[in-house]
Amino acid sequence: MERTIETVREAPHWSYSSLQLFLNCPLRYYFRYVEKAEVERTSVSLPFGRAFHAVLSLRAEKGSVYSAEDAKEDFAVYFRGETEVSENLTYKQDEDYWFWEQRGCDMLEVAFAEWPDDYSVKSVAEAFSVDVPGLSKPLIGEFDLVVNDGGDETICDFKTASTKWPTGKADRDLQATAFSFAYQKRHGKIPIFRFDVFTKAKNPVHQQLYTLRTNDDFDRFVYLANKIEAAVNTGIFLPVESCMNCAECAYGDRCKAVHRKAA
Numbered sequence: 001m002e003r004t005i006e007t008v009r010e011a012p013h014w015s016y017s018s019l020q021l022f023l024n025c026p027l028r029y030y031f032r033y034v035e036k037a038e039v040e041r042t043s044v045s046l047p048f049g050r051a052f053h054a055v056l057s058l059r060a061e062k063g064s065v066y067s068a069e070d071a072k073e074d075f076a077v078y079f080r081g082e083t084e085v086s087e088n089l090t091y092k093q094d095e096d097y098w099f100w101e102q103r104g105c106d107m108l109e110v111a112f113a114e115w116p117d118d119y120s121v122k123s124v125a126e127a128f129s130v131d132v133p134g135l136s137k138p139l140i141g142e143f144d145l146v147v148n149d150g151g152d153e154t155i156c157d158f159k160t161a162s163t164k165w166p167t168g169k170a171d172r173d174l175q176a177t178a179f180s181f182a183y184q185k186r187h188g189k190i191p192i193f194r195f196d197v198f199t200k201a202k203n204p205v206h207q208q209l210y211t212l213r214t215n216d217d218f219d220r221f222v223y224l225a226n227k228i229e230a231a232v233n234t235g236i237f238l239p240v241e242s243c244m245n246c247a248e249c250a251y252g253d254r255c256k257a258v259h260r261k262a263a
């Protein structure tokens, strides 16, 4: 029986997001994965993204019989549930739950109007756990949707974003590398990778961004993952302060006080 992401998560593991978090800010990685500190605030973008993602998975699974109206109803239920379990949920000024519920429905209109059905679905929410040479723990994750697109096996990953992704972002993205590496390990071939990005703007936009990785990219990924594990094992977790990193950090107060504790 195929394992789910919940079951593969039970054993010690690395994920793309833990590797990426360390690269963004090792101290934030420490708070989340080593200290397992309480979250000081949760941006609404987190429960929103989870709910939107869950509904797109249903569309992928059920096909065109699943309508935009069904999706909007389900989205409202998921979003409500996700916000209720989020610790210290925060909204920006002039925004609230209803603002984001409506925005999610607007985005679903776009997603459903542009949903491509001209391919065969290979899997939906396929969990993986693969060994990475040199690492003490496997790399785990979940392919949102895998399709056979004109003979090419393609991993599709759903994303919500504040703005459109700039040119070149998909080609540099670590998730596409980590997931393509895992796919090759599981299925013996390098897939095409497609990001389906839905912007959270007033007039939402859907981008389909294709990218491809090579064996050299995989060698670099293995090198990088090993360096991260070695760095974590040293126990040195530096803060990397930047507007991009810190704006939505869930550990801002802890971070401000970290040097006082160490003194």
Ligand code: SF4
Binding pocket: 025, 027, 028, 239, 240, 241, 242, 245, 246, 249, 250, 251, 252, 255, 256
């Ligand atoms: S506030 Fe910034 S520097 Fe501090 S842990 Fe968070 S992301 Fe890192």
